[in-house]
Amino acid sequence: MKRRLLLLIPLAIFVLLAVFLYQGLSLNPSARESALLAREFPDFELSTLADPEARVDESLLEGQVSVVNVWGEWCPTCKQEMPQLLALADHGVRLIGIDYKDTRAKAREFLTTYGNPFEVNIFDPDGTLGFDLGVYGAPETFIVDAEGVIRYHHTGYITPEDVERVILPEVRKWRSQ
Amino acid sequence: MAFPMSLSRLWNAWPRPWSSPCLSQVLSVLFCLLLLSALAGPASAAIEVHRFDNPVTQQRYQDLTDNLRCPKCQNQAIGDSNSPIAEDMREQVVVLLEDGRSDREIQDYMVRRFGDYVLYNPRLSGRTWLLWGLPAGLVVLGALVIGLIVRARRRAAGQALSVAERERLNALINRERTE
Known part of the structure; x- marks a missing residue:
């Protein structure tokens, strides 16, 4: 009897493996943890989209919770994301833009066409700040707390559902800290 | 075609x-x-490869770009992908190499920005012990199973016939032949 039970071991291993691997099928391969969470917003010194002479740095993110959105005129999903960002601004959320690998003329045209929810746009034509933020495609969104620490990282497009379900609750959460 | x-x-x-x-x-x-x-x-x-004067640095560049994974792609090294982020990362590898950084420092630099995902050779950590430990564990398990089988066979072989049994066996065989 004991020997018979031993014969079931391969079946048990198979079932375990099957369950484990089946779960893997439903994982989103592009979803992954951000390396930036709970870290300070990287140091930078760049001009703004509005003013080539201006200089802004990481202190821009201190004092209140900000939603930092990485966008570019060349990015089609950024256009689809603009209504959601405008809605966030209507909710009183402070939005900071990073105009990523773009030209001033095109970016300004973009904001005229699709609206401008941003308090300030950091102009990052070479993508250096984007690189330090681990941005590998626009749009990407970060929530930075009042101490300038990154608390949330959203890769890809923010859907209208995300605004209510994810972004606003996260902003409120970090405001109350 | x-x-x-x-x-x-x-x-x-x-x-x-x-x-x-x-x-x-x-x-x-x-x-x-x-x-x-x-x-x-x-x-x-199609991918432009940076040329260094020093062959050692050239080799290090080659190894680094072959073993850093492009974050935008599912399964491509940055040395093998023409996505913009892979290009930026290759450029940054060049800058860091020329700055005299070690391979480990360059890998850490990328991991700080893009996470463990960019390492094709994951490091041993709390999250990866199963990944590294499982093959060794399976080898040990296999050795155990083989050991058990060998022991069982040896035990079976050790149960040889007694003198009386052998005589009886011989008698049976002889009877068969004479019939």
């Missing part, structure tokens, strides 16, 4: 167990493999 043709050739050339294998078949398989590898060549040739 050439791809399906080479596939059908490969199929025709594949040695089948029911026909006798001959040299020409083996040769045509080798030819097809050569053809396939030639097809794979041009894809990587």
